[in-house]
Amino acid sequence: MVNCYNYFMPPRITKAAAKAAAAMMAVAAAVAIVIAPAANDNTLRIAATTSVHNAGLTDALVPVFEAECQCRVHVVVAGSGKALKLGEHGDVDMLLVHAPESERQYVKDGHGIGRQTIMHNAFVLAGPPDDPANAAAANTIAEAMKVIANKGAPFISRGDDSGTHKKEMQLWRQNQAENINNKWRIQSGAGMGKALLMADEKRAYILTDSATFAALRGKTDLHIIKKDNPPLRNEYSIIIINPARHPQTNTPLARRFAGWLLSPTARAIIANHQKFGERLFSPAGGAQQ
Amino acid sequence: MTEPASAFAQAVHLLISGDAALWRIIGVSIAVSMAALAAAAPLSIAAAYFLAHRRFAGRRFVLAALQSLLSFPTVAVGLILYLLLSRRGVLGAFDLLFTPAAMAAGQAIIVFPVLTVFALAALQKNDNRITETAKTLGASKLRAAITDIAEARFGIVAALLTGFGRAISEVGCALMVGGNIAGYTRNITTAIALETSAGKFAEGIALGMVLVFLALAASVLLSRLQANR
Numbered sequence: 001m002v003n004c005y006n007y008f009m010p011p012r013i014t015k016a017a018a019k020a021a022a023a024m025m026a027v028a029a030a031v032a033i034v035i036a037p038a039a040n041d042n043t044l045r046i047a048a049t050t051s052v053h054n055a056g057l058t059d060a061l062v063p064v065f066e067a068e069c070q071c072r073v074h075v076v077v078a079g080s081g082k083a084l085k086l087g088e089h090g091d092v093d094m095l096l097v098h099a100p101e102s103e104r105q106y107v108k109d110g111h112g113i114g115r116q117t118i119m120h121n122a123f124v125l126a127g128p129p130d131d132p133a134n135a136a137a138a139n140t141i142a143e144a145m146k147v148i149a150n151k152g153a154p155f156i157s158r159g160d161d162s163g164t165h166k167k168e169m170q171l172w173r174q175n176q177a178e179n180i181n182n183k184w185r186i187q188s189g190a191g192m193g194k195a196l197l198m199a200d201e202k203r204a205y206i207l208t209d210s211a212t213f214a215a216l217r218g219k220t221d222l223h224i225i226k227k228d229n230p231p232l233r234n235e236y237s238i239i240i241i242n243p244a245r246h247p248q249t250n251t252p253l254a255r256r257f258a259g260w261l262l263s264p265t266a267r268a269i270i271a272n273h274q275k276f277g278e279r280l281f282s283p284a285g286g287a288q289q
Numbered sequence: 290m291t292e293p294a295s296a297f298a299q300a301v302h303l304l305i306s307g308d309a310a311l312w313r314i315i316g317v318s319i320a321v322s323m324a325a326l327a328a329a330a331p332l333s334i335a336a337a338y339f340l341a342h343r344r345f346a347g348r349r350f351v352l353a354a355l356q357s358l359l360s361f362p363t364v365a366v367g368l369i370l371y372l373l374l375s376r377r378g379v380l381g382a383f384d385l386l387f388t389p390a391a392m393a394a395g396q397a398i399i400v401f402p403v404l405t406v407f408a409l410a411a412l413q414k415n416d417n418r419i420t421e422t423a424k425t426l427g428a429s430k431l432r433a434a435i436t437d438i439a440e441a442r443f444g445i446v447a448a449l450l451t452g453f454g455r456a457i458s459e460v461g462c463a464l465m466v467g468g469n470i471a472g473y474t475r476n477i478t479t480a481i482a483l484e485t486s487a488g489k490f491a492e493g494i495a496l497g498m499v500l501v502f503l504a505l506a507a508s509v510l511l512s513r514l515q516a517n518r
Binding site for chain 2: 023024026027028030045050054059072074075076077089090091190191193194196197215216219220246248
């Protein structure tokens, strides 16, 4: 009997089994790390728009707040359209978005409460340095876009229901250009950074927020073709997800963060946040730069 | 073409300098994929053994279904899992969305068909008489199964390797159910997606190099377990 055992379980196998056991212990450690405690009362989950992340502002603000509140902040980066949907499902505790019309409707529909504008910058029209459609000759961004539409020059649209996309559609509607041969507009479905890189590759025009554009300086050949005066305002607001609809969200911590974002500390961080020597955002209610 | 070259140089520098954020990202990748493999492997191997030795009505269909699942798009798995794990979803109460556990679950689901099909192929190469002989010598069903699997260890380890590769390099599911949260659910693939979208190609290349290195390391490590052949 012993011989048969040895036949079917030779020493090689037992050694291999020992190695397998060691591997399994390593795996168990991995599992332990992964199954580590999920979000709890000390964690705030916020959906923040891609332009804020691309500008590096979330990386500047979050650690400071975390130190003060001794809590963890989980930032899920998503376009405003997706962020609003996540909030609707109650998957996040609060939002940082820039789609004022949709936000107002959102609060009216009871998905969010406590909407507050915390900062703003400007929308600008960027494009290839040689400006093939001569859009710079127009007086405003809206008119420049009309010129581009009429000439059929390549234009990159976000196409993802984000704050920038909604603004772009609003500007097209202003010119009644919405349905002008939709095909010529390239629907990228990408975040602001990626869309700018795409515009660079395709030598196309694109509507962008000034912060993301500045953050990508040196990475593209795009120039600012048109800037409105007074600037075409891009407002960023926070919305707290309605606890009446989603009682499991971390409303107290959300309120605390919302309050903190309007504090002098946060406003100083926002005002001083620079990339390549350019200030990217203006805190709400502060002095204009 | 100096941009890629300089990006490459920057990448090497980043890796050597021991950037904490970078190593955290690598840690998340490894931990999540290993956990996914740990969850899926026992089930897969058991399922493969069952499929190899039992004849039952619909067996052909099950095999065909598994093989078609081999190329199921990961982002579709991510979408389905998101709908399940969301607060509004059936499993919403477990609070699993945007956690590494959700990422591991997604990768386990993606990897299960791969592991099963490859393990089945390995087991089918075995001589039929192994289990029969073991049983006639008094081995229990479990011992007979272990013997059979041990005999096919070369192919089964190859299956694990393939599964690990698929798990650690998928991005669609990890992005959807993980949320790419810095320091928590950001793994190598989602970080590459994020960094390159901001034009940070050096970081993207650095992470890509690590991914390749990990695949090689897994291959070397697991080949040791195969016992010399």
